[in-house]
Amino acid sequence: MARSGQVSPRGDLVRAAVLGLLGTRGASSRADIARVLGISPATVTQTTKELLQRELITELRSVPSNGGRPATLLGLVRAAGGAIGAKVTADHVAIVSVDLDGTVRTSRSVPFDPSRPAALEALAGILRDAVAAHDGQLLGVGVGLPGAVDSQTSGLVDAPTLGWSRSPVGRRLRDALGVPVLVDNDVNTLAAAQIVYGHGREYASFMVVTIGLGIGCGTVFQGSVSRGAHGGAGEIGHIPVTDDGPSCGCGNTGCLEAYVGEAGLLAAAVEAGAIGPRGTIATLARAARAGKPAAAAIYRDAGRLFGRTLAGVVHTVDPDLIVLMGEGIRDWALWETGFEESFRRQLMPARRGIRVLAESWSEDQWAVGAASLVLASPFDAVAAGAQGELVRARLQTPEAAR
Amino acid sequence: MARSGQVSPRGDLVRAAVLGLLGTRGASSRADIARVLGISPATVTQTTKELLQRELITELRSVPSNGGRPATLLGLVRAAGGAIGAKVTADHVAIVSVDLDGTVRTSRSVPFDPSRPAALEALAGILRDAVAAHDGQLLGVGVGLPGAVDSQTSGLVDAPTLGWSRSPVGRRLRDALGVPVLVDNDVNTLAAAQIVYGHGREYASFMVVTIGLGIGCGTVFQGSVSRGAHGGAGEIGHIPVTDDGPSCGCGNTGCLEAYVGEAGLLAAAVEAGAIGPRGTIATLARAARAGKPAAAAIYRDAGRLFGRTLAGVVHTVDPDLIVLMGEGIRDWALWETGFEESFRRQLMPARRGIRVLAESWSEDQWAVGAASLVLASPFDAVAAGAQGELVRARLQTPEAAR
């Protein structure tokens, strides 16, 4: 559904897309492949014939028919490859190694100081270890980080929270690792994961909104991530909500994030006496859960402001669905009352029914998202560009093209 | 530049795109056509050969070479067709008839009451007259209206300001007129015009923001209009800017439009004593121009609020450029001071350089935009859909397919 209407893939993209589909959605019939990828059955027959000959895929059992000829399921001969995903934050790098179907093989976290002059070299070193530790065919490395990335392929990064400006992350990592490297904004990587494994199967246009240290947002439009003119779309954390107000990491005052980001919540909570001056976000959440009114009010007010702002974003973008993710979502129950009241009330009547889903939080979420940049590249030729081509080449020739 | 990277047109789309290009950008060489449309020179040679045979285009003069073989310019044999554009408002319909290159042939305005039960029939009648009065090949009719339109082809409209809900505008007009009809949100039509004739030639991603009775916004992303999941994107006039505040036509309170739309400005001006209770927007603007402080303050405050909100929109969408249009733009000088100060200050540093251009206002703007839906359809197969195909058929067989 989400993919129908997508541009017909051409050239070896079809082969890659078929392989990617079998990897991400599991065994499928030829007819299904044709429907999902929006190509003709004739093309699927030809493509699969070739892939069968090369023994990249195999025919599995037939499924019982429901009135017509029973479908023959096709599956990958084996995990045709894996990917490594890394999420870079201000104090650590989270790394996962995943199979083509998205299952996490290994996962770890390494301390990291992005402000050091040689931070990029350090990052390259960390990833080099991960690449070396990966066994089996490695399709590529996906990197997610909090900042604007001009394109997945070139990977030129502006990330104020990391202290990086015009940093050539993509090029450096590529040179250091010798495998395809795709770089994107961290929230966009979550959106890419949703396209491949999540709600993208049912919805073509949705937004992924994250709550955590900051507030982020990735927009999926007609099955692919909208990145804006310079990869800077989705900075909803820096929507100004008041003319002045608390100052924000971005240098301005009155940003949404300055109110409802982790630091903003803590500052408000301390001022209101809801927690002591040394309290953490966990302290605050505990107090709110315990029913302490001042603490609960912090979350309720944050939910209201967040809801009001998100209503504006919905009016601007008109998504089908909003998916909430990120660390902060663990405490969503505390936000929800204030949010729902304010959000629904300030939506235009025609939009009031929009679905908002809070995903459960998992530690690996971000890094798995980064890995899915690689796994999504067969479906998103435009975004993945030249590095995506390399990924596709590797997907089709297990002995690692380069 | 803007169009490069666009999906290669296929099938008869190439012929239509070549004709459309020659119509909208004037005579071009084959090499230019190939570059702009992103197709191979070989295809252009083949396509133009056929069009030359059919005498739809002709070879014009050669241009002096700069080191290589001189280019031969190709041009349309004659105006290969025209289009009719109509903008529907709460009290009138503005209609223009344009040539393929966008020059306005005729223009008029007809009173119209959208709240009447038979409003759609009345609109069909008005347009039937326009179609009858049009001489020469008519490619189609474009209709722009203030509301959400699910798709240009089906033309199912939700327009609170017209009192229309789930109104089958497209289908009805099509049945009544017997020519291709494309329907879209009015601001999107301005955006379509910008793609074909305006800043779309230099920018691939920009926003068109209108100031007038309400505040609207159309987003162009990678050369085509982003419509959102249900054609409702760009309702930035209904971004909530306060928790409560003046009530708005959409049923909510505190919308941007309630403050800086025409009604909002007037209400604020009356309350501040800047104009009398019977004053109009013209009165207010005159007073402000004359230097009356209370009147000037109304505009300055509106500019500030508008700037702050637009900064948030820029953070969300990340366009390359903002084009300001609409009736209200006549008084932009009055808004500008407040706007610039607030807008730039509340933008993130990386975005602070974004260009904002105020287009000059012309009476026909809206209706010409609607007409350009038709003229843009060769370039935007996805948006224009089945009706676009009909337009393309008519573009290639002057004796009017149907």
Next chain:
DNA sequence: CCGCCTTTGTTCGAGGCTAAATTTAGTGAG
């Protein structure tokens, strides 16, 4: 058991686009 239906999957011819090589038509240096 037998047609008739539905759905899957294949074959084949046609159309459309492209890359690469080639031809055409100029400029400009010596």
Next chain:
DNA sequence: CTCACTAAATTTAGCCTCGAACAAAGGCGG
């Protein structure tokens, strides 16, 4: 004037995809 160079336009061969017709394979009602 000639030769090298450049860019435009064309030709050619080949690949990719699709539509349409057809074959395959089962369910279902009589």
